[in-house]
Amino acid sequence: MKRTIKILAIAIATLGVVTTSCSSNRDDEHQTAKYNVTGNWHITAYIDSLGNVADHSKDNYYMEFDKDMSYITNYLDQNVSGKYVYEGSDRVIVSTNVKGKVYYKITKMTGNELELTTYTPDGQDAGETYRLKK
Numbered sequence: 027m028k029r030t031i032k033i034l035a036i037a038i039a040t041l042g043v044v045t046t047s048c049s050s051n052r053d054d055e056h057q058t059a060k061y062n063v064t065g066n067w068h069i070t071a072y073i074d075s076l077g078n079v080a081d082h083s084k085d086n087y088y089m090e091f092d093k094d095m096s097y098i099t100n101y102l103d104q105n106v107s108g109k110y111v112y113e114g115s116d117r118v119i120v121s122t123n124v125k126g127k128v129y130y131k132i133t134k135m136t137g138n139e140l141e142l143t144t145y146t147p148d149g150q151d152a153g154e155t156y157r158l159k160k
Contacts, residue, residue, distance in 0.1 A: 060115035061148035063091045063137045069101060075153025089142075089158060097122070118142070130156075 040060040069087040072080040089099045097110045097120050108122035120128040127147070134141035138160040 033054045059112035063110075063118060063132070063140065065160055066090045067140055067160060069156055070159050072101075073155040073157070073158040087154070091118075114158075117145075119143055 067089045069085070069089060070081075070083045072082060073128075074080075087101045089097070089101075091097055091110060095109050095111065098105070098107045100106075102123075106122045106124045108120050110118050110120045111121070113119050116132045118130045118132065119132065120126060129152070130142040130143045131145050131151075132140065133143045133155070139156040139160065140160075142156045142158070144154040145153050
């Protein structure tokens with residue numbers, strides 16, 4: 027009888043340890059970024075919400091994502107700077123000095139090509155896409 031109680035006590039203690047070491051949903055909030063956008067990217071094209079493409083391959087427009095999480099862009103001769111953070115595995119949020127927050131979803135990334143689509147704070151596609159090249 028003593029042995030049964032002892033085994034039961036060990037089983038209950040083990041169960042307590044197992045259930046408290048399970049992960050929670052909060053663990054998923056801080057996912058590692060799937061992509062690394064660090065670098066100086068030349069904007070080669072802009073695609074609006076209707077699918078119209080503006081070729082900027084010969085223009086000096088760029089987005090720069092630095093290692094220190096700072097952001098600088100020159101687009102349509104407007105300079106904007108700020109800070110960026112990764113959100114989830116494929117999103118980047120930029121807090122700028124001019125436009126407030128800009129939300130980008132990384133829709134494509136290869137060695138030297140990047141495609142960013144803007145989205146709204148509630149996660150809806152905003153319909154603007156930038157194609158960039160290192």
